[in-house]
Amino acid sequence: xxxxxxxxxxxxxxxxxxxxxxxxxxxxxxxxxxxxxxxxxxxxxxxxxxxxxxxxxxxxxxxxxxxxxxxxxxxxxxxxxxxxxxxxxxxxxxxxxxxxxxxxxxxxxxxxxxxxxxxxxx
Amino acid sequence: xxxxxxxxxxxxxxxxxxxxxxxxxxxxxxxxxxxxxxxxxxxxxxxxxxxxxxxxxxxxxxxxxxxxxxxxxxxxxxxxxxxxxxxxxxxxxxxxxxxxxxxxxxx
Numbered sequence: 001x002x003x004x005x006x007x008x009x010x011x012x013x014x015x016x017x018x019x020x021x022x023x024x025x026x027x028x029x030x031x032x033x034x035x036x037x038x039x040x041x042x043x044x045x046x047x048x049x050x051x052x053x054x055x056x057x058x059x060x061x062x063x064x065x066x067x068x069x070x071x072x073x074x075x076x077x078x079x080x081x082x083x084x085x086x087x088x089x090x091x092x093x094x095x096x097x098x099x100x101x102x103x104x105x106x107x108x109x110x111x112x113x114x115x116x117x118x119x120x121x122x
Numbered sequence: 123x124x125x126x127x128x129x130x131x132x133x134x135x136x137x138x139x140x141x142x143x144x145x146x147x148x149x150x151x152x153x154x155x156x157x158x159x160x161x162x163x164x165x166x167x168x169x170x171x172x173x174x175x176x177x178x179x180x181x182x183x184x185x186x187x188x189x190x191x192x193x194x195x196x197x198x199x200x201x202x203x204x205x206x207x208x209x210x211x212x213x214x215x216x217x218x219x220x221x222x223x224x225x226x227x228x229x
Contacts, residue, residue: 035218044209044220044221044222044223045158045160045166045209045211045220045223046220047211047217047218047219047220050216050218059216059217059218060217061217062123062217095165100168100171105171105213106213107211107213107216107218108156108168108171108213109156109158109166109168110168110177112165112166112167113165114165115165
């Protein structure tokens with residue numbers, strides 16, 4: 001069974017930084033694209049970023065481009081999201097999410113973590 | 123970015139009803155469309171991808187159709203566990219975008 005466990009969320013001041021991690025188990029991690037998707041509690045879903053299985057290719061939502069960096073360590077089956085210059089509108093639950101395949105179907109999300117809450121507030 | 127819209131934004135239905143939700147893309151996306159179900163306090167769950175392919179383990183009362191810009195999700199006979207919010211998502215190009223959601227609640 002595939003499991004994804006996020007960590008690293010919390011309260012941060014505007015302009016601050018936070019690094020999210022996602023530990024994966026039960027899969028050949030390097031085979032799959034991985035995503036971060038966020039959701040302001042009570043609101044809709046927003047895709048944030050995707051990284052290919054090899055880590056060579058990354059994509060970002062316009063709202064986070066230049067501020068967030070996605071990366072992965074395939075040897076440790078871990079996904080990361082480095083978030084800098086955080087703003088109040090970055091407040092959300094952040095989900096680690098496994099794609100159905102690599103790039104072509106990587107954005108089809110078949111497995112989700114439980115989510116970690118990031119709150120940006122002074 | 124491709125903009126996804128859904129209609130209606132909410133609907134009230136009864137168990138046993140046939141329910142149809144519409145999703146429209148601002149440009150053609152072939153069949154690069156997925157549907158997700160989300161219940162309160164839970165992560166979303168993939169129902170359909172490639173517009174009409176049922177994800178493994180999803181009940182056959184769920185079906186999807188469409189291509190290009192117009193898509194539908196149909197629940198043929200609504201069950202109590204189907205009251206939830208449904209999102210469409212395009213993965214035709216980046217950035218990936220979701221629709222705003224359709225909430226299905228009890229009439």
